[in-house]
Every structure is written in C-alpha cells, then in structure tokens.
Amino acid sequence: MAAILSFVSVLAAWVVLYWDSFPPLIRRWNTDDYSYCWLVVPLAVYVAWQRRELLPKIITPSSRSAYGALLLAGVLYFLGKASAVDALVFISMWFCVLALVLFVYGWRSMKAFFFPLLVLAFAVPPPPFINRTLTFKLRLISSDISVRIMQFFDIPVFREGNVIDLGVIQLHVVDACSGLRYVFPTILLGILMGYWFNSRIWQRILIALATVPTAIFANALRIAMVGYLARNVSVETAENFFHDASGIVIYLLSIVLLALCSLFLNFLGGRKEEQRAESPKGFYAQPAGRVVHLFLMAAVLGLYFAANSFLLSERVIPKRPSFDNFPLTFGHYEGKRDFYSDNILESLGSDDYFAGVFRDSDSGRDVLVLVTYYDYQEPQRAAHNPVSCLLGGGGWSLSSSRDLPAEPDGRPIKVRRLLLDKPGERLLAFYWFQQRGRVITDEYMNKFYLALDSITRRRTDGALVRVEMLLNDGETIEHGQTVLDNFIKNFSSELKPYIPE
Template identity: 65%
Template sequence: MTVVFSFISVLAAWVVLYLDTFPILLNRWNSGDYSYCWLVVPLAAYVAWQRRSLLPESSRPAVKSGYLMLLFVAVLFFLGKASAVDALVFVSMWLCVVAVLLFVRGWKAMKAMFFPLLILAFAIPPPPFINRMLTFRLRLISSDLSVRIMQFIDIPVFREGNIIDLGMIKLHVVDACSGLRYLFPTVLLGIIMAYWFNSRAWQRFVVILATIPTAIASNAVRIAIVGYIARNISLETAENFFHDASGIVIYLLSIVMLVTLSLLLNLFDRGVKRADLADRTYYGQAATNAPLHLIIMAVFLAGMFVLYINAVAGRVVPERPSFESFPMTFSDFEGRREFFSEEIVESLGADDYLSGVFRDKVTGRDILLLVSYYDYQEPQRAAHNPISCLLGGGGWDLSSTTELAPDKAAGRPFKVERLILSKPGARLLALYWFQQRGRIITNEYLNKAYLALDSMSRQRTDGALVRIELMLADGETVENGQKILDRFINSFSSILAPYVPD
C-alpha cells in the first residue's frame, strides 16, 4: 500500500508541476513535423515491457544518483522557463522518469531500461530555433538533390534557392517539404531496426548512422517524383500525390532501404546469436526503502511548483509607449506603417510590433524595418534568430553572415549581425540585433543566457528583436549599402530607445 501511495504522490506532483507544459508539448506533437511523437510513448512502454525480464533479480536503489538527477530536473526546469526554451523543460520531464527508476531499481535497472528510455527521449521536440535552422538546411539539401535526380533522368530543370524551375512550372520547396518531419521518425526507425535485427554494436552504429542520409535521400526522391509528375502529367496530379501519397512513399522507401542495409550487414556476421529475453525468468522487486525516496521526490517537485508560481507572480513588465505613437518621419527618412494579418501576428507571438518601409530622401532608397517587442518572453513566444524567416521563401540563399563591431564614426554605436542574401539577379543586405533590457546582443545563445539571468535576478524577460533590410542595386558594393543602413540606425536608434525600456 505504501508503494502505491508513493507512486501516486510522485505522479500527482509531476502532473501539477508540468500542468502548463502539457498543452505546449501536445501542441508540438500535433504539428506535422512531430506527429510521430504520439507513437513514441506507447512504443517505449511496449519495449520496456518486452525487456522486463532483464531487470535484476535483486534491486539496490541508486539514492545519490537519484537525488543528483532531481537536481538536474530542477536546474533544467527553471532554466527552461527563465530562458524561454521549452525543450529544457521537456528534458526535465524525461529526467523525472529516470529519477524514479534510479530510486526504485538502481543502475542495473537503468542498464536494462536504457533502450526504452532512449526511445522515450524522441517524444521531446527540439527547440524551435533548432527546428528552423534544420528546416532551412534540409530544404536546400533536398532541393539540390532532387534537382540532380531530375537532371539525371533528363528533365530540364534548375534551382533558385528553394525554388525548382521546370520551365512553365515552378515548385516551391517550402518548410513542409524540407523533410524534417521524416528525419526524426526515420532515425527512431533506424534505432529500433538496429536493436531488433542486428546483434553487433558496429552493425547497429552503421544502421543508425545511415538514417539521416536515408531520410534526406527519400525526401529528395519524393520531390523529384512530384517534379516529374508536374512536368509530364499535370500540376494537379502532382499536388494530389504530394498531399495524399507522398508521405507513405517516403516511409516505405526509408523502411526498405534500412531493412536492406540491416540484412546486408548481417551477412558479415552470421555466427552471433541474440540472447533470448524469454530465457530470463526473474523480474526483480522494488527496494524496500524506495517508497520513502519517492515521497521525498514528490515533496521536492511540489516545492519546485511553489517556487515557480512565486516567480511568475513576481514577473516585472516595464511601462512603455506603444509603437502606435512611433514617428514615421525623422531626419532624412520618411516611412509608411505596414500591418500584418492576424495569422502572422499570432505566429510572431509579439505583444507589440513596428513594421514599415522608410524612404531615404538622400539616396531615394527604401529600407524595410521590423521591430517585434515582447512584454515577457516564454517558450513559443520569444525573440529568435531571423535567418530562417529571411530564408523562408523567395529563393534566397545565404551568402555570408558577419558580426560587425560598433562604428561610432558611421553613427552606429553598437554591434549588429549582418546577413547578405542572394538569388539570381538580386542581393539583399539585412542587419539585426536583440535589444533586451539595456543590452545589444547579436548571438541568440548569449541572448538566451541573459534572458535566464535577468529572469532570475530582475524578474524581467522583456525585449525586442530589430531587423532592417536594404535591396542592393546592380553593381552596388555591400559597404555602400552598409553606409545607408548605418545612417538610418544613427537616427532611428535614439527614437527607438523609449519603446524598448532599459
């Protein structure tokens, strides 16, 4: 009875602590890229049940390791909440399961349950900024590889960034076509296949290593098939194939490739016999003092919840004027305000924003401006590196990225990150920086670190992301464009200051 009560206590405290995290996690699971996560938990439970016979005959709880794991749980939980990185909070949820296993069974049980715990870790979606960068990279790789496949089968085609030009038809390889939604489930599939079908460690390593190129190649084949159908049959048929059957083709192709590789590797080592899990008949018993440690764990999680509630209640949101009052004419620049649709505003997640196009009266050039401001930042609504947004469409490729030191002579007293994007016949110069609680930061990871620090020390997570862009003229040097943007920053930054409180 005591054992049951201790488990219920831990479960209840765990649910209460992560109550506001579950909707965020399930929302990520409902997205197309991570819909496979719904299968991860039952799959991990099935594998754990299958390996129950490997549990040690006698249990010795790893008490010190269990409490050390609880410390990691607390650190990751509060760090994730403070720095607006929900993936850290998800990891802390997973570590709670590890801590329970250590308290009940110890390290021998951890060894037996390592594989199902590894599978369970796939239920944790990566941070959005990693997701965006992976999406961008995979989109370009898939586009390039699919074009090579089509050229190999004599289809005239060329690529502009993420746009595949088939002559009369242009295919846009958008985020949904990047292959990210196939990458993680393919890696998970490879791990499961390697475990079930291969007995040698090196064989499993090869199979798992092959999952990433398999996922990329399969997705490129899918895009090439869509291109072939669009050119030789009809665009409508290609669209129907993409929406109705292409996902099945990807998974089947990935399975066939990985199974074939796994079987070929087994040809090099037929003499190894896998241990029969059914031959093990002892299941082990929980340690007699395990309930005490579980109850302490429940109290610890409840204490974390109380601290978190107090931290949220003490959050400071500084007063500031709304961007509605921001002057659209200053110095040599005259601008017009632009407004986003409700859908874009919701995806931006900002509490206030300023978007506009400013005409430089001296040069006659147009400068695009976007400032997104957040009263407080939390997972799913925080300032992030804008590279993936700039590269989200239109065929742009990233030519270079450089951190520019402050240039007081040019009128820019702080550093900025400079991006140069290009596509056939066009070049774009973009600058951005994070303006957060009195700091100008260009590194997203450093920005997250300061976000966590200020959240704990000042109870503030407010801040803004500033982005300005200039289309370069034919033959114009980057340095000349930089001078125009520096002049704009010189006049704009002082006006912006009261709208982004120190």
C-alpha cells in the same frame, strides 16, 4: 496502497510542475516536422513491456543516482525558464522520468529500461537552432543529389542553390522540402528496426548510422520523381504528387531500404537470442523505502514549482511609453504604421510592437521595420532569431549572415546583417536584440544574458528589432547597407525611450 499513493503523488507533482510547458510541447508535436512524436510515448511503453523479462529478480533502487537525476532536472528546468528555452524544460521532463525509474528499479534494471528511455527521448523536439542548421544544409544536399539523379536519366535540369530549373517548372527546395521532417522519424524507425530484427550490437549501430543517408536519399529521389513527372507527364501531376503523395513514398522507401539493410546484416552476422538477466546478489530494498523516496521526489518537484512561482511573483517589469505614440516622422523619413491580425499577434507573443514602412524622401527608398517588445520573456513568449521567420515563407534562401560593428560617425549600434535571395529578388535585413541596456546580435549570448538577468535582476524585458529593404537590380550590398545605416542612425535615437535601459 502506500506504493500507489506515492506514485500518484509523483505523477501529480510532475504534471503541476510542467503544466504550462505542455501546450508548447503539443504545438511542436502538431507540426509536420514532429508529428511522429505522438507515437513515441506509446512505443516507449510497449518496448518497456516487451523487455519486462529482463528485469532482475532482486531489485535495488539507486537513490543517490535518482536524486542526482532529479537535481539535474531542476537545473535544466530553471535554466530553460530563465533563458526562455523550451527544449531545456522538455529535457528536464525526461530526466524526471529517469529519476523515477532509478528510485523504483535502480541501475540493475537499466538492461530492461535503457532502450525504452532512449526511445522516449525522441518525444523531445530538438531546439530551433538545430532545425535551422540542419534544414539549410539538407536543402542543398537534397537539391544536389536530386539533380544528379535526374541527369542520370537524361532529364535536362539546371540548379542554382536550392532552385531546380526544369524549363517547364521551377522547383524551390524550401525548408519544408529539405527532408528534415523525415530525418528524425527515420532515425527512430532505424533504431526500432535494429532492436526488433537485429540482435547484435554492431548490427544495430550500423542500422542507426544508415538512417540519415537513407532519409536524405529518399527525399532526393522524391524531388527527382517530381522532375521526371513534370518533364514526361504534366506539371499538374508533378505538383499534385509533390504536395500530396510524396511523403508516403518517402516513408515506404525508407522502410524498404532499412529492412533490406537489416536482412543483409543478419545474413552476414546471424542472430542470437537475447538472454534474460541473471538474478544478481544484493540487498532487496523494502517497498517502504521506495515509497519514502517517491514521496520525497514529489516534495522536491513541489519545491521546484514553488520556487518558480516565487521568481515569477518577484519579476520586475519596467515602465515605458507605448509604441502607440512612436513618431512617424523624423529627419527625412516619413512612415506609415501597419497593424497585424490577431493570429499574427498571437504568434509573436509580444506585449507591444511597432510595424511600419518608412520612406526616405532623399532616395525614395522604402524601409520595413518591425519591433517586438516583451515586458517579460519565458519559453512560450520570447524574442528569437528572426532567420526562421524570414525563411519560413516566400521562397527566400539565406545567402550570407555576418555581424557589423558600430560605426562612430554613422550607425551607433552593432547589427547582424542578413542577405536573402530568391529568383529575381534580394532582401537586405538587419536585426539586433536590444534588451536591458545591451545590444546583442548573437542569439546564444542573448539567452545567456536573459538567464543571468532573470536570476540577478529579476528582469527579462527586451525587444527584437528588424529593419529590412529590397535591393534594386544591380545594386551592391554595400550601397544598400549605407541606406540602412543612415536610417538606423536616425531611427535608433527615436527608439531608445521606448526600450528601458
């Protein structure tokens, strides 16, 4: 009975500690890229049940290692909360599970639990910056391979970046078509397939290494099939296949390719039966000892929750004027404010915002502005790199990204310059994080100072500022930059009172 109560107390403390982190985790699981995560927890439990025979007869809990894992879970939890990085909080959840396993079964049982814990790690969605990096590279790779496949079958095709021109149709290989949503589940599929069908370590490693090329090739073949259908059947058939059935084709093809690879490796190296672990000699820990450690683990998780609540209660929120009073006329600029719908405001998560269009009376150019301000930032509501938002729709591709230093006689602050393009249009965008007296263009440094100020100053307030303009035909980037520099020179002085130093 005491053992059951101790386990329930740990489970309850774990749920309470991470209660506000479950909604963002579930939202990530509900996206197309990470919908496979719903299967991860049942799979991990099933694999652990399969490997129960590998548990040694004599179980010695590893309390020191367990407390170390619990401490690391706490560090990741507070760093994630302080720097508003959800991924660190999610990883903290996993380390708590590891600590529980070590408290109950110890290192001697890792032969049984290592693989289920590895599978469970796939329930943690990667940080957004990994998505952005992989997506950009995978789009180009998938586009290049698909064009080569179509050229092999004598299909006339021309590629420019991530745009594939077939004459009768143009395929834009945007983020959703990059193949990223197939990479992680294919890796998981390969690891499970290697575990179930291959018994030798080198075979399982080769299967795991084959998963990424398999996913990329399958996605490129999907795009090539769309091109074939567009040229030889109809554009409507190609478009319907591209959006409806192509995902199923990729998964089935990936399963077939990995299964063939697994069979071939078994043919080369054969299979061997996995032996049950020998009963090692050692001290048999009394159940009461484990019960005490589990109650202590629940108490530590409770302390983490209390400490986080204390930090939240001591949060400093500076006073500031609302953007409702932001001037729409300054210098030779005249603006018009835009108001977003409730759905957009919910996705922004900001406490105040300013969105509008300013016209330069001298040049007649329109400059789009978006400023999102946060009284405090946490993983569910924080300023983030706007690249993913800019690339999230409309078919834009990132052409270049670089920092521009402040200019003594011009733009008074440093900015990050982005050049985005799509067929027939180019967008020049500047952005910067203006937070607690600092102007930062690097999102990782912004997270660092966010965590630092959260601990030392109890402040996480700040804003993200975006300034954008469409470039005219034939207009150079340098000329467009001059237009935006002049605007920011006037705009930044008007913005300053609305963002506390």
